Amino acid sequence: MSAVNAAGWRPEMGPAQHPDHEASALVTASGDRGLMLEEPLIFELGRPGSTGVDIDPASRAPSSALAKFRRKAAPALPGLTEPETVRHYTRLSRQNYGIDLGPFPLGSCTMKHNPRLNEKVARMPGFADLHPLAPQQTVRGALEVINELAHWLIELTGMHGVAMTPKAGAHGELCGVLCIKAALQARGEDRRVMLVPESAHGTNPATAAFAGFAIENIPATAEGRVDLAALKARLGPDVAGVMITNPNTCGLFERDLKVISEAVHAAGGYVYCDGANFNAIVGKVRPGDLGVDAMHINLHKTFSTPHGGGGPGSGPVVLSEALSPYGPLPYTARTADGIVHLVEEEDAAAMGHAESFGRMAAFHGQMGMFTRALTYILSHGADGLRQVAEDAVLNANYVLRSLDNVLDAPFGASGPCMHEALFSDDNLPEGFSTLDIAKGLIDEGFHPMTVYFPLVVHGAMLIEPTETESKAGLDRFIGSMRRLAERAKASDASLKTAPHFAPRRRLDETQAARKPVLSWQGA
Numbered sequence: 001m002s003a004v005n006a007a008g009w010r011p012e013m014g015p016a017q018h019p020d021h022e023a024s025a026l027v028t029a030s031g032d033r034g035l036m037l038e039e040p041l042i043f044e045l046g047r048p049g050s051t052g053v054d055i056d057p058a059s060r061a062p063s064s065a066l067a068k069f070r071r072k073a074a075p076a077l078p079g080l081t082e083p084e085t086v087r088h089y090t091r092l093s094r095q096n097y098g099i100d101l102g103p104f105p106l107g108s109c110t111m112k113h114n115p116r117l118n119e120k121v122a123r124m125p126g127f128a129d130l131h132p133l134a135p136q137q138t139v140r141g142a143l144e145v146i147n148e149l150a151h152w153l154i155e156l157t158g159m160h161g162v163a164m165t166p167k168a169g170a171h172g173e174l175c176g177v178l179c180i181k182a183a184l185q186a187r188g189e190d191r192r193v194m195l196v197p198e199s200a201h202g203t204n205p206a207t208a209a210f211a212g213f214a215i216e217n218i219p220a221t222a223e224g225r226v227d228l229a230a231l232k233a234r235l236g237p238d239v240a241g242v243m244i245t246n247p248n249t250c251g252l253f254e255r256d257l258k259v260i261s262e263a264v265h266a267a268g269g270y271v272y273c274d275g276a277n278f279n280a281i282v283g284k285v286r287p288g289d290l291g292v293d294a295m296h297i298n299l300h301k302t303f304s305t306p307h308g309g310g311g312p313g314s315g316p317v318v319l320s321e322a323l324s325p326y327g328p329l330p331y332t333a334r335t336a337d338g339i340v341h342l343v344e345e346e347d348a349a350a351m352g353h354a355e356s357f358g359r360m361a362a363f364h365g366q367m368g369m370f371t372r373a374l375t376y377i378l379s380h381g382a383d384g385l386r387q388v389a390e391d392a393v394l395n396a397n398y399v400l401r402s403l404d405n406v407l408d409a410p411f412g413a414s415g416p417c418m419h420e421a422l423f424s425d426d427n428l429p430e431g432f433s434t435l436d437i438a439k440g441l442i443d444e445g446f447h448p449m450t451v452y453f454p455l456v457v458h459g460a461m462l463i464e465p466t467e468t469e470s471k472a473g474l475d476r477f478i479g480s481m482r483r484l485a486e487r488a489k490a491s492d493a494s495l496k497t498a499p500h501f502a503p504r505r506r507l508d509e510t511q512a513a514r515k516p517v518l519s520w521q522g523a
Contacts, residue, residue: 036503039091043520046078052085075241076520095503097447100517103469103477107420107450107462108201108249110279110301117379118304118372127371132363136342142367143340147332149374153297153316156377156385157275158288161324163317163331164370165360169276171294172315173207173243175328175360175395179294180241180270180320181211182326182357191240191269197226199248199457201274213240220456223414224250230236232263242292247418249454250411251396251462261291270294270323280304280387280393280419283386293320302388303373316370325353328360391467392419395474399465402478419466425459432488432495434459439506440487442499444480 008301012519026230031038080088097104102285104111122128123443128143148161163179166172177194197218205215216234219227226244242264246254254260261271273287279302287295297306299314307313317326330342335350342364343351380388393416404412408426411417425434438448438461450462465474497506 030120037091037094037096038200039088039095041520042078042080042088045084045088046080048079050079050081050084052080054083060095075091077086092202101447103465103473104445104447105449105463105465105477106455107251107422108276109450110276110298110305110419110464110466112279112304112466113468114304114306114372115376115379118375121375122368122371127367128365140339142340143332145367145374146365147334147340147369149370149377150316150332152374152377153318154318155290156282157278157295157297157318158286159292159295159318160288160321161319161327161331163319163327163360164314164365165328165330166315166317167312167361167366168338169274169296169298170203170207171360172210172298172317173203173272175272175315175317176272176296176319176323177213177243177296178213178328178357179317179323179326181213181321182355182500182516183270183323184240186326186355189237189268189406191238193239195231195234195239195242197231197242197244197248199226199250199252199254199454200243201249201276202453202455204243204245204272204274208243218242220250223493223504224248224252224387224411225254225414226256226260228256228259230392231260235263235267235269237268239264239267239269241272243274245274245277246281246287246290249462250456251417251420251422251464252414253281253418257290257292260517265291275318276301276323277419280389282389283382284389288320290470294318294325299369303376304463305369305376307370312366313506314338314366314373317364325355327353328358329353329356330359330364332364352482386491388467389419393417395467395469396421396463398471398474399463399478402474403481406482406489407461420462422454422457423461424457425461428459428485428488429491431491434461436488436495436498437461437481439498440484440495441480443501444484446477446480449461 032429099113103289106381126141127145130139132141137142146164146294153162154160163175166175170425192212192214193216194213194222195216196205196208198220208215215309218231218234225248231242242260244254244257244260246257248254257273264271270293271291273292273295275287275297278295278297282302294317296315296317299316299416300307305314317327327447329348330344331353332340334340341347343353377385396419397416400409400417402411403409403421403423407423410424410426411422425432434451438451441448450460452460453462454460465477486497499506
């Protein structure tokens with residue numbers, strides 16, 4: 001039992017038990033509630049003619065072919081002074097949730113803390129101010145960094161080569177699938193079918209379809225893993241390969257992956273592994289040892305680069321010896337002179353890369369992501385990276401076993417999970433659902449978990465705590481989840497209208513998605 005504070009309230013007491021809960025019904029004249037500030041849209045704040053800077057009137061532009069596109073009137077931008085502008089965006093920032101405020105338990109997204117050391121290195125002169133069109137001889141250090149990161153990605157995955165140009169996970173998927181397509185064309189084979197298990201990431205079938213393949217589904221077993229018998233039965237001369245996610249979207253390790261790879265290879269196909277969940281096995285398992293031919297790595301998930309990072313992300317693709325010759329250009333290579341060069345189209349044949357399928361992007365990647373990821377790898381070392389995986393799995397299993405007696409865990413009996421714990425709303429009373437738990441979490445001060453995904457589980461709640469959360473932090477989250485489940489089972493009607501303490505109440509999200517208001521109409 002916690003000590004009672006001066007107001008007679010214990011931390012474990014919910015809002016409805018708080019002696020001052022009636023204050024939550026008070027309405028202030030300003031709309032503000034203490035330090036939770038009400039903020040209008042910037043267009044509502046602005047006034048015509050108000051500005052924080054003085055701009056000289058533009059001189060009339062000389063006549064040109066674009067003259068007909070000249071504005072007839074000033075743009076309808078909001079007019080604010082400098083203090084008003086600063087206050088507006090500062091107030092909005094207070095309504096934001098970020099990893100520096102608390103955990104982001106998004107399953108399948110790995111939203112973990114980004115070490116400040118990584119940020120410091122990314123901001124070093126020579127990295128932060130690089131220009132993509134700078135001559136190669138002026139950026140030798142940057143090319144060394146890219147090549148060094150490529151080396152460690154190959155080492156950690158047990159693969160043969162790596163393509164560094166893809167800008168994100170789905171872009172990396174496309175790169176791997178295009179390598180498979182190029183390899184089949186080189187063999188003179190027209191295989192049009194890509195097998196995608198139910199437990200794979202949702203972008204996998206979309207990527208394969210975009211590349212021109214027909215998609216066929218492979219069912220999962222009752223324990224949430226690929227049905228090996230069904231997959232083997234479907235293999236044939238029309239199958240290009242399989243796109244498998246491991247650990248899969250149910251948070252489980254695909255124990256039959258090596259057997260799957262052997263069967264697919266024997267049938268003439270290739271194995272693409274979605275590496276979005278590499279965070280769960282980095283330093284512990286090398287996908288190349290399991291027969292994988294191509295796998296993208298989300299640097300923002302496994303190696304702590306920010307999602308987007310102020311620009312494009314990064315999704316390098318590691319390739320087996322069978323697919324490496326077909327990888328995209330450009331790539332870095334240390335040549336006989338001992339210097340790392342960027343191999344472009346004109347050099348490809350001489351470097352034994354004449355069968356490349358082409359380019360994935362105009363330039364060679366996102367330097368800010370590369371520097372952060374390499375810093376993370378080198379600062380952790382081999383033992384540290386193993387601990388990343390071990391702690392991520394430990395934290396997820398702690399969440400799973402702390403909640404499986406109040407929430408349905410559909411694969412709880414399948415053994416330990418990997419990096420994420422999966423629950424459903426099957427044991428909630430009629431009228432209560434996953435959405436109510438998610439909205440209630442906002443009142444508790446947490447970002448909701450991933451909801452209604454994976455689709456193979458009804459009312460899915462997918463929670464990934466990551467390795468960067470402490471036990472004390474997890475206990476706070478678990479306590480809130482248990483309380484919300486108990487409120488639902490007690491048919492607490494207030495849960496149906498949560499959140500109550502957020503800047504905005506529950507929205508009609510279906511209408512918002514189908515009929516979004518995208519422009520300011522004015523008063």
